[in-house]
Amino acid sequence: MADLKSLRQRSPEINRRWFFARYILYASESSPDWKSAVYCRMPNRSEARSASASSELPRRLGLLDALSIVVGITIGGGIFLVPNLVSQQLKSPAAILGVWIFAGVISFFGALACAELGAAIPSTGGQYVFLREAYGPLIGFLCGWSMFLVSRTAQVAWMAVTMALYVSYFIPLSSIDSKLLGIAAIAIFTAINYRGVKAGATVQNIFTLAKVAGLIVIIAAAFLWSGRPPVSSPAAAAGFSLSSFGVALIACVLAYDGWVQLSFVAGEIRNPRRNIFLALALGSAACMVIYLLANLAYLRVLTISEIAASEHVGATLAERVMGSRGGMLVSLTILISIIGTLNGCFLTSPRVYFAQARDGLFFRRFAEIQPRYQTPGFSIVAQGAWAIVLVVTGSYETLVDYAMFALWLSYGLMVAGVIVLRRTQPDLPRPYRMWGYPVTPVLFLAITAWFLINMLRTRPIPSLAGLLLIATGIPVYFVWARREPRDRSSTTAELLPEREPAD
Numbered sequence: 001m002a003d004l005k006s007l008r009q010r011s012p013e014i015n016r017r018w019f020f021a022r023y024i025l026y027a028s029e030s031s032p033d034w035k036s037a038v039y040c041r042m043p044n045r046s047e048a049r050s051a052s053a054s055s056e057l058p059r060r061l062g063l064l065d066a067l068s069i070v071v072g073i074t075i076g077g078g079i080f081l082v083p084n085l086v087s088q089q090l091k092s093p094a095a096i097l098g099v100w101i102f103a104g105v106i107s108f109f110g111a112l113a114c115a116e117l118g119a120a121i122p123s124t125g126g127q128y129v130f131l132r133e134a135y136g137p138l139i140g141f142l143c144g145w146s147m148f149l150v151s152r153t154a155q156v157a158w159m160a161v162t163m164a165l166y167v168s169y170f171i172p173l174s175s176i177d178s179k180l181l182g183i184a185a186i187a188i189f190t191a192i193n194y195r196g197v198k199a200g201a202t203v204q205n206i207f208t209l210a211k212v213a214g215l216i217v218i219i220a221a222a223f224l225w226s227g228r229p230p231v232s233s234p235a236a237a238a239g240f241s242l243s244s245f246g247v248a249l250i251a252c253v254l255a256y257d258g259w260v261q262l263s264f265v266a267g268e269i270r271n272p273r274r275n276i277f278l279a280l281a282l283g284s285a286a287c288m289v290i291y292l293l294a295n296l297a298y299l300r301v302l303t304i305s306e307i308a309a310s311e312h313v314g315a316t317l318a319e320r321v322m323g324s325r326g327g328m329l330v331s332l333t334i335l336i337s338i339i340g341t342l343n344g345c346f347l348t349s350p351r352v353y354f355a356q357a358r359d360g361l362f363f364r365r366f367a368e369i370q371p372r373y374q375t376p377g378f379s380i381v382a383q384g385a386w387a388i389v390l391v392v393t394g395s396y397e398t399l400v401d402y403a404m405f406a407l408w409l410s411y412g413l414m415v416a417g418v419i420v421l422r423r424t425q426p427d428l429p430r431p432y433r434m435w436g437y438p439v440t441p442v443l444f445l446a447i448t449a450w451f452l453i454n455m456l457r458t459r460p461i462p463s464l465a466g467l468l469l470i471a472t473g474i475p476v477y478f479v480w481a482r483r484e485p486r487d488r489s490s491t492t493a494e495l496l497p498e499r500e501p502a503d
Helices: 002-010 012-030 034-039 045-054 063-074 078-089 093-120 127-135 137-167 175-194 197-224 242-255 259-268 272-301 304-309 313-322 324-348 350-358 377-393 396-424 439-458 460-471 473-483
Strands: none
Touching (some): 063 259, 063 272, 063 324, 078 272, 078 313, 093 259, 093 272, 093 439, 127 137, 127 259, 127 350, 127 396, 137 175, 137 324, 137 350, 137 377, 137 396, 137 460, 137 473, 175 197, 175 324, 175 377, 197 272, 197 313, 197 324, 242 439, 259 272, 259 324, 259 350, 272 313, 304 313, 313 324, 324 350, 324 377, 350 377, 396 439, 460 473
16 A cells, blocks of 8 residues: 555656546445536536636627728828828839838738738737747747737827827817826727727727728829829939838838737637638738828829928828818828727737736736626726826837837747748648748748848837847746746637637
8 A cells, every 4th residue: 555655646647547536436335326426527528618618708809890900900190191201212103102012012911921820829819829829938928028018008108199189180288188188098998998899899990980981081082183283303203222212111011010909809709710811801901002092192182292391291182182171181080090099909909918817927817807898807907007107107109119129020920930830730720821821921021020120220229128128028927937837728729619600
């Protein structure tokens, strides 16, 4: 008996089997139906799946909701401001349209990579989960850590303050009033998205439709304008260089940013194998078409030198073709665009912190599901609270500058994750496979590497500060990793339900 006891202590597997054998013996002596007693303690796979599903966020987002997230977050105020920066670098219509097309294609490739990963791993947390599965929990944690500490919360704070600035176009506001309005906006969208994913999605749909409608009105007015088209001088069209094209490309790529945030709510999209791909592909293509039409409208009404000289190109165009009311329409459209993007950040980003906490790699309260509204309530409130702190202190301006490097580093790692997972998990079901693989992901990675190197060369202090902020998460990760074992209930093997409900 002593030998058996020591053997059980040395072998956990023998110990578990010993306990199970003793349990069967006890059950057989105490109950004539001892098999039922045993099996009632060992739930089958479908029962375990049902229990796990009850602790997950429900899938309530359809294709239209997902499409509104992509378009609504991507199209912000950039299309009204970036053409000015592009025209300062490029002096011919062909070069201007070419850089917008090239940036759109690169962003489209990134969206396709996100679509393959999202359809294969349709889990709440998206990009965080992709990096965790491709490179391990440390890299995934650093992604989520930088999002909460810097990138996504600073983005929320910056947009809230920018929204207040455009409100001042209609109502005069002091600097204090602008901050208070920004804080109020953060509080409102926190409350909306706290009360349900469908509530947030409804607001997203409304503002996405409104911003697209406003853009269509402005573009149509430019094409229907009866004035004389501008004529640029031959001297103004000369002077193309690759360095100027590269500077313009950076500005255009940033205007296309936003598609990745759909992956954050992948675990709440119905029929994710179909709808994630369709939303990313159709949404990215729609943004590219809208951006090209807007630039054609600018070039039809304004000369390139006028575009380069105007800090508010959209307002300049609208005032020329529609009079003084045109400027108000553009300001209203920009305001609607910012509001839609702001709501989208509350609809999507808190899911990353939620997924991270579910893995035991963040504060436990971030993993809580609000029982009545079935949302990651604490994560949403925490994001709003931290964004308000950034607004009050004014530190969001510096953090947004630092966050750019961290964001694009995570984009590059995510697209590279397509290649990594194809090699390490070849049997992972992939309802959609990235078109043009491996050329398309390699091309995206090449542009991303050039973008990051250029940032290190031209803006070394913000870039290195962004890397330092990421690095601060390394010791924090090991603290959380030692404090409690990770909950692997959402690993790749268990992310795919047996059946997806039809949309």
